[in-house]
Amino acid sequence: MTASPWAHRAPPVRDTRSGLVGRWSPGTLAELTLSRHALGVALRGGARPATAAEGAVQRLLLAFEELTSNALRHGRLPVEVTVTRTGRSWLLEVSDAAGDHAPTPAADRDPALGGLGLPLVARISAAHGWTVVGGRKVVWASLDLTRPEASDAPRDPRPQGRSDRRRPAR
Numbered sequence: 001m002t003a004s005p006w007a008h009r010a011p012p013v014r015d016t017r018s019g020l021v022g023r024w025s026p027g028t029l030a031e032l033t034l035s036r037h038a039l040g041v042a043l044r045g046g047a048r049p050a051t052a053a054e055g056a057v058q059r060l061l062l063a064f065e066e067l068t069s070n071a072l073r074h075g076r077l078p079v080e081v082t083v084t085r086t087g088r089s090w091l092l093e094v095s096d097a098a099g100d101h102a103p104t105p106a107a108d109r110d111p112a113l114g115g116l117g118l119p120l121v122a123r124i125s126a127a128h129g130w131t132v133v134g135g136r137k138v139v140w141a142s143l144d145l146t147r148p149e150a151s152d153a154p155r156d157p158r159p160q161g162r163s164d165r166r167r168p169a170r
Contacts, residue, residue: 006103006118009129011093011140014086021047021083021090024068032068039064039083049085052145059124060090063141066117070103071096075137089126090145095138103130103139 022042024035043057064081071079075096084091105118122128125141132138 006105006122006139007129008102008131010131011091011129011138012086012089012127012142014084014091018084018086018091021085023083024081025078026068026072026081027077027079029069029072032065032072035068035081036061036065047085049145051088053147056090056143056145056147060092060143060145063092063121063125063143066121067092067094067139067141070094070117071139074098074103075101080136085145086142088144088146089142091140091142093138093140095133095136097136099132099135099137101137103137 022039024038026032026035040057040061043052043060048057060083064083068079068081071081071094075098077097079094079096081095082091082093084093103118105122106116109116121141124143126144126147128139128141130137130139
């Protein structure tokens with residue numbers, strides 16, 4: 001197995017409050033788009049808890065897209081994707097048949113060349129990692145469903161209480 005800065009560890013343990021949101025098996029990037037849409041529909045159709053922030057939904061959809069497209073591009077078919085609600089988080093697990101190839105984030109690469117999905121998912125998730133189960137690589141991310149935005153999102157640089165109005169030119 002190749003080395004990977006993406007942590008090799010098992011996903012969080014599911015508990016009695018866990019519930020399956022959905023399971024998909026996309027085989028192409030076009031099927032990934034349909035699967036992502038189906039997840040969005042499920043989240044807007046009852047699978048989204050009342051406490052879930054819209055920003056958390058968007059992060060889950062982004063992580064779903066990034067990890068699944070990585071599996072389709074760099075792993076081996078079949079790809080299987082599962083989203084489970086676990087207490088205050090969603091657990092996204094993406095598996096493929098390339099259990100002998102660790103996920104490898106791009107380092108020092110021009111963003112125009114791609115390869116930044118793993119670092120992005122690491123930044124927007126509460127926890128992430130990968131493991132091998134039954135010969136299949138499982139890459140996972142846990143996303144806090146109550147956090148409205150990423151903690152490292154740019155903040156408004158204007159001081160609190162100041163108006164955004166501009167002074168007239170002199």
